[in-house]
Amino acid sequence: MIELNIQKRLNATAGEMQLQVNCQIEQGTFTTLYGESGAGKTSTLRMLSGLMSPDNGRITVNGKVWFDSEKRINLSPQQRSIGYVFQDYALFPNMTVQENLQFALAKGQPQNIIGELIEMMELGDLQNRKPTTLSGGQQQRVALARALVQRPQLLLLDEPLAALDIKIRLKLQDFLLKVHREYKLTTLLISHDIGEITKLSQQVMVLEKGKITRQGTPAAIFTDNHISGKFRFAGEILQIDKQEVVYIVTVLVQQNIVKVIAQEEEVKKFQIGDKVILASKAFNPIILPVVD
Numbered sequence: 636m637i638e639l640n641i642q643k644r645l646n647a648t649a650g651e652m653q654l655q656v657n658c659q660i661e662q663g664t665f666t667t668l669y670g671e672s673g674a675g676k677t678s679t680l681r682m683l684s685g686l687m688s689p690d691n692g693r694i695t696v697n698g699k700v701w702f703d704s705e706k707r708i709n710l711s712p713q714q715r716s717i718g719y720v721f722q723d724y725a726l727f728p729n730m731t732v733q734e735n736l737q738f739a740l741a742k743g744q745p746q747n748i749i750g751e752l753i754e755m756m757e758l759g760d761l762q763n764r765k766p767t768t769l770s771g772g773q774q775q776r777v778a779l780a781r782a783l784v785q786r787p788q789l790l791l792l793d794e795p796l797a798a799l800d801i802k803i804r805l806k807l808q809d810f811l812l813k814v815h816r817e818y819k820l821t822t823l824l825i826s827h828d829i830g831e832i833t834k835l836s837q838q839v840m841v842l843e844k845g846k847i848t849r850q851g852t853p854a855a856i857f858t859d860n861h862i863s864g865k866f867r868f869a870g871e872i873l874q875i876d877k878q879e880v881v882y883i884v885t886v887l888v889q890q891n892i893v894k895v896i897a898q899e900e901e902v903k904k905f906q907i908g909d910k911v912i913l914a915s916k917a918f919n920p921i922i923l924p925v926v927d
């Protein structure tokens with residue numbers, strides 16, 4: 636269990652903002668921090684990691700105190716059992732993939748984790764290459780592997796897939812889920828992508844102006860309960876095409892591309908990249924067995 640009760644005065648663009656986060660996160664869960672730019676998401680992760688100190692409060696992780704302002708406890712980032720992955724891969728350019736991972740290994744730690752991660756992240760063919768010769772998706776796989784070398788309890792992901800194109804992002808999401816489960820991690824993600832959040836996380840915490848205002852499953856947070864559809868999915872508009880008198884709106888729902896017919900009046904409300912709810916009121920779905 637992670638118990639966070641932290642306060643920090645931040646200098647936001649509109650003046651001072653008091654960040655005040657009070658929450659508990661179950662061990663082994665995948666949680667997303669969601670909220671507008673400047674709400675304090677990155678600052679919250681930085682305080683968990685020890686890169687930023689709260690003004691007041693307490694952080695305990697699985698019973699161990701990482702920060703306590705009253706008792707003047709403040710473990711350094713190295714003393715906290717965390718892996719941190721950012722949008723910027725921050726790999727050492729002069730080292731190969733293998734050397735980047737080796738560098739993250741503490742002295743005396745068993746070597747076998749390196750081979751295990753190279754296999755799990757499918758980096759075998761790339762291990763002797765330098766990061767500059769790799770694609771963004773490949774570099775992010777290395778960054779993720781490197782974050783796990785120390786076998787952290789907690790994995791912090793600050794928009795790690797935001798710079799990647801959609802196909803690579805979907806593949807990387809699968810890797811994130813795989814390592815989360817395999818290493819029984821407690822994972823905290825920052826993402827703006829509702830499809831990604833719905834696919835990956837069990838719970839979402841909405842941060843607004845430094846405070847958690849809502850908390851729940853992705854379906855509960857992103858579904859508009861005013862729509863009385865029988866089926867509702869959160870998605871993102873990828874494309875809007877005019878076809879004779881109607882429009883075809885292409886929506887990404889988790890890993891599926893769904894095409895929806897819409898009238899001109901409806902389409903006016905939308906643009907590419909908008910987060911939307913796909914709902915259907917009256918249709919009779921059929922159920923089929925999955926054939927591998």
Ligand SMILES: Nc1ncnc2c1ncn2[C@@H]1O[C@H](COP(=O)(O)OP(=O)(O)OP(=O)(O)O)[C@@H](O)[C@H]1O
Pocket residue numbers: 644645646647648670671672673674675676677678679687
């Ligand atoms: N060390 C600091 N001291 C004071 N204020 C800070 C500090 N770091 C960040 N801030 C301010 O705190 C506010 C919240 O920043 P933060 O990066 O946590 O937001 P965010 O929700 O992650 O935003 P985004 O989605 O754009 O990354 C910003 O206005 C920022 O300028």
